[in-house]
Structures are given as C-alpha cells and as structure tokens.
Amino acid sequence: MKFFKILFKLISGILLLLLIAISFIFLVEYYNSSYLEIDDHNSTNDLIISNVNVIPMTADTIYKNQTVIIKDGIINSIQSKTQLQEGIEVIDGSNKFLAPGLIDMHVHVWDEYELGLYLANGVTAVRNVWGLPMHLRLKESINAEEIYSPNFYTSGPKLTGPEFIGDDNLNLTNPKEAANKIIDYKKRGYDFIKTYYGLTPEIYDAIIDQAKSSDIDIIAHPSQKVPYSYHFNNQIKSIEHAEDIVQQPLNYSLDTLKLKEVVSDFADYGKANFCPTLVVYNNIYQMLIDDNILQEDRMNYMNPLIKMVDSEAQFNRWQNSKSNDSSVVSNIKAQHDFHLKIVKDLNDAGVNIICGTDAGIGVTMPGKSIHKELQFYSEAGLSNFEVLKTATINAANTHELMSNMGTIEKAKIANLILLNDNPLEDLSTLQNPAAVIINGHYLSQEFLELLKQEALERNNLLYTALFYLENLLVEK
Structure with missing residues (x-):
C-alpha cells in the first residue's frame, strides 16, 4: 500500500509539473502574438478611401478617382465625389489602385x-x-x-x-x-x-x-x-x-x-x-x-x-x-x-x-x-x-x-x-x-x-507540437 501511495504522489507531481510547463508555453505564446490583437479603443472598421483608382474585378476595367466609403467593415458606396463624414478616417488614395x-x-x-x-x-x-x-x-x-x-x-x-x-x-x-x-x-x-x-x-x-x-x-x-x-x-x-x-x-x-x-x-x-x-x-x-x-x-x-x-x-x-x-x-x-x-x-x-x-x-x-x-x-x-x-x-x-x-x-x-x-x-x-x-x-x-x-522571429515549436498532439488524441 505504501508503494502505491508513493507512486501516486510521484505521478501527481509529474502531472503537475507537466501542467505548469504547458501553461507556461501557452502564456509565452499569448504574449508573443499579442501584436495581432485588435484594440477596441483604437481600431475602427469605418473608413473612407478618396481619389483612388478602383479595380472592381467585375470586369476588366478601372474606375478612376473614386471614393470608397466603408461602414462597419462593409463597402457602403463607391462614388465619384468625396463626401467627408465626421468621425470617419479618410485615406488619400491619389495615384494608387x-x-x-x-x-x-x-x-x-x-x-x-x-x-x-x-x-x-x-x-x-x-x-x-x-x-x-x-x-x-x-x-x-x-x-x-x-x-x-x-x-x-x-x-x-x-x-x-x-x-x-x-x-x-x-x-x-x-x-x-x-x-x-x-x-x-x-x-x-x-x-x-x-x-x-x-x-x-x-x-x-x-x-x-x-x-x-x-x-x-x-x-x-x-x-x-x-x-x-x-x-x-x-x-x-x-x-x-x-x-x-x-x-x-x-x-x-x-x-x-x-x-x-x-x-x-x-x-x-x-x-x-x-x-x-x-x-x-x-x-x-x-x-x-x-x-x-x-x-x-x-x-x-x-x-x-x-x-x-x-x-x-x-x-x-x-x-x-x-x-x-x-x-x-x-x-x-x-x-x-x-x-x-x-x-x-x-x-x-x-x-x-x-x-x-x-x-x-x-x-x-x-x-x-x-x-x-x-x-x-x-x-x-x-x-x-x-x-x-x-x-x-x-x-x-x-x-x-x-x-x-x-x-x-x-x-x-x-x-x-x-x-x-x-x-x-x-x-x-x-x-x-x-x-x-x-x-x-x-x-x-x-x-x-x-x-x-x-x-x-517566432520560436513556437513546442506550442505547435501540443496542438498536433491534441489532434492525434482527439481525431483518431
């Protein structure tokens, strides 16, 4: 009985160390990839692109000097005249496509x-x-x-x-x-x-x-x-x-x-x-x-x-x-x-x-x-x-x-x-x-x-390996 108690403690200790190690790997990866996070306070998906040459891809053509208005991440309108709207960032697309x-x-x-x-x-x-x-x-x-x-x-x-x-x-x-x-x-x-x-x-x-x-x-x-x-x-x-x-x-x-x-x-x-x-x-x-x-x-x-x-x-x-x-x-x-x-x-x-x-x-x-x-x-x-x-x-x-x-x-x-x-x-x-x-x-x-x-510059080999291991365990 004493042997099994020692074995249980040993296994529990190993599992705890493994859990700590995995948690550390995830925390490091979360920190290193934080540059991709969208900051709700500094990011908007309302935008105006003015004076730009539009390639619509609906036809082999270009619409020159257009203004594209984007609201809530969706193209709201494409116009030949620039209409400024308060509170919406304007990007000058002059000479660009x-x-x-x-x-x-x-x-x-x-x-x-x-x-x-x-x-x-x-x-x-x-x-x-x-x-x-x-x-x-x-x-x-x-x-x-x-x-x-x-x-x-x-x-x-x-x-x-x-x-x-x-x-x-x-x-x-x-x-x-x-x-x-x-x-x-x-x-x-x-x-x-x-x-x-x-x-x-x-x-x-x-x-x-x-x-x-x-x-x-x-x-x-x-x-x-x-x-x-x-x-x-x-x-x-x-x-x-x-x-x-x-x-x-x-x-x-x-x-x-x-x-x-x-x-x-x-x-x-x-x-x-x-x-x-x-x-x-x-x-x-x-x-x-x-x-x-x-x-x-x-x-x-x-x-x-x-x-x-x-x-x-x-x-x-x-x-x-x-x-x-x-x-x-x-x-x-x-x-x-x-x-x-x-x-x-x-x-x-x-x-x-x-x-x-x-x-x-x-x-x-x-x-x-x-x-x-x-x-x-x-x-x-x-x-x-x-x-x-x-x-x-x-x-x-x-x-x-x-x-x-x-x-x-x-x-x-x-x-x-x-x-x-x-x-x-x-x-x-x-x-x-x-x-x-x-x-x-x-x-x-x-x-x-x-x-x-x-x-x-990334170094996330172990992080990727954990996800691949998860796949082998879950999907097989």
Missing part, C-alpha cells in the same frame, strides 16, 4: 503568425484544408474580431480510405463511419469536408450523400481508388492539384492527347472549380537544384515544427531521389512545365481556375507563395485580369459562404488592398501593398512590415 484582397484557396495554417504573413502579402481570406481542433478555436477568435487575420475558413481532417498513409489522415473503414464523421464535423463547426487519397467508391458515395444532407461542401484531393471523373459532382466544389491530373487520368505521362480528353471532361461538366497549386510542386524542383534551401533566411517564415519535421523530410526525400536517379531533376521540371499547359488549356475551355498554394508545408511559405503562384498562371498564358480573377472573384464564387468578397461592390466585405501601381499592367505590385484593409480595418505598410518581422 484599390483591388479586392487576394484569396488563397489551399493553405495549411499552423499558428497565428502565419495569419499575419498572409495579411502582409495582401491575402485577406484563406481556405485551410487540413483541419485540426485548434482551427475551430482560431476561427472563433477571428470571427469575433479579436485578432487581425484574413477571413478564415477550414475543412475538417483529411478523410482517407482504410489504407494507412500517415498519422496526419483520418482513415475511414466503412460508409457508416464516413457519414457519421460528416455529421460530426458539421456540428463542430468545420466549414468544409476534405477528401483525400484512398477513398473507395462505397465510402466516397457515403461522404457525398451525407455532405449533401448536411449541406456542407467538399474539397477534393482526388482519390486514386475512383475514376478521376468521379470528382465531377455538385457537392464537390473544387478539385485540387495539377499533378494529380498527370498522376491519375494521364497515368504519369505528359500526354497532350489524354490531357485534351481530361479538359473536355471538365468543360462538359461545366461546374468544376480547379485549384492547380503549381508553386508547391515547383518547390520540389527548387529543393532538387538548391542544396542549401533549408538554410536560407526565408525558410524562417515557416513554422518551426514544420521546418524541422516536414521541410527536412521532403528535402531529404527528393535529394535521395536525385542521388538514385539524376533524371528526376529534368523530369520534375518537365512536369511543372506541363502543369502550365494544364492551367492554360483548362482556362481556355472555360474552367474556373482558383488560386491555391499549398502553403505551410515543405518549403512553401505562407503569404509570399501566392505571388509565385500567380506568376505561374501568367507564364501559362493567362492575362493579368484572368490571373487576378483566380485569387478574387473566381475564388469567392467557389463557396456560397465566401460569396460576399472577391469584388469591390456595394455590400461586399471591405477586404481590399491598396497598391502603388496597376496590377492589370504589372502583377509584381501585389507583392508590396501600400496598405491592406481587412473587414474595414486599415493596416498600414509599417504594420504589415511588423507582421513579417514577428513571424520571422
């Missing part, structure tokens, strides 16, 4: 610092496609306007079939289990369902049917267990990744004739939104040609845990592949170039291209990567207006709950970027916004630089 904020439709968010990085790069809404319990709490604080952040939407955990392909996925073994997960995710507050590799037809059918009943959209990373055309379904609102077209319907060949058939299938369906995520695949090539990529300063924008685990693992994987077969470098480059053709052909066929980066994993940095993604669409042959559509109106039209953004119109959310030059002529101006307006809150260029610097 006002565009809708960018939307990244495929990201992986690991901490609040990344939200600041998205804002600093003109991204005013993100679709997180790897949901963890932490994201529900994050979404709650963002929706309550407690912190400066892009509008935040998240899927639930990645749903896969019975075959185990990693602890970061949720394996489904039968249709009933699949349907119950959909009901649970909807009830808990996830915005979308994310389907992934390995889903069999029976399980996939159960997911689609329950998603329809539960009125929740599906984001599809194509499953290799069903035909690619299986993903042309009204409940599936977007199909992800250009490389999966090569890997599945083209069977790893860069076959232009087979691609023509796939493009025709997309066009015949007529409702598909396609998210290419070109930059994340191109980053494989960057890891192959740059042996020191992990040591570059820009890699400090990655979450410390992801950098230590995922970035390192991906780099080693591709370096080992190169050691075993030197042709892998030219093969990856050739496939990336083929991805550009995929985007061009789909766009020409009238398929709705939506911008997504897969940022937050590997060496794909949050925020900044969107500019490379847009550059690739330009290289593919899209006009600047078509490129901008992918990250504004096209993205916003993908889901009903995002339809209140993406253009500059009355009654839309005031998610805007103020630019020094015209992005319809030069896309590079998007990389350095003069200011960002998020839900009517004006973020100066100085504040945007602070957001970058704070993210660069």
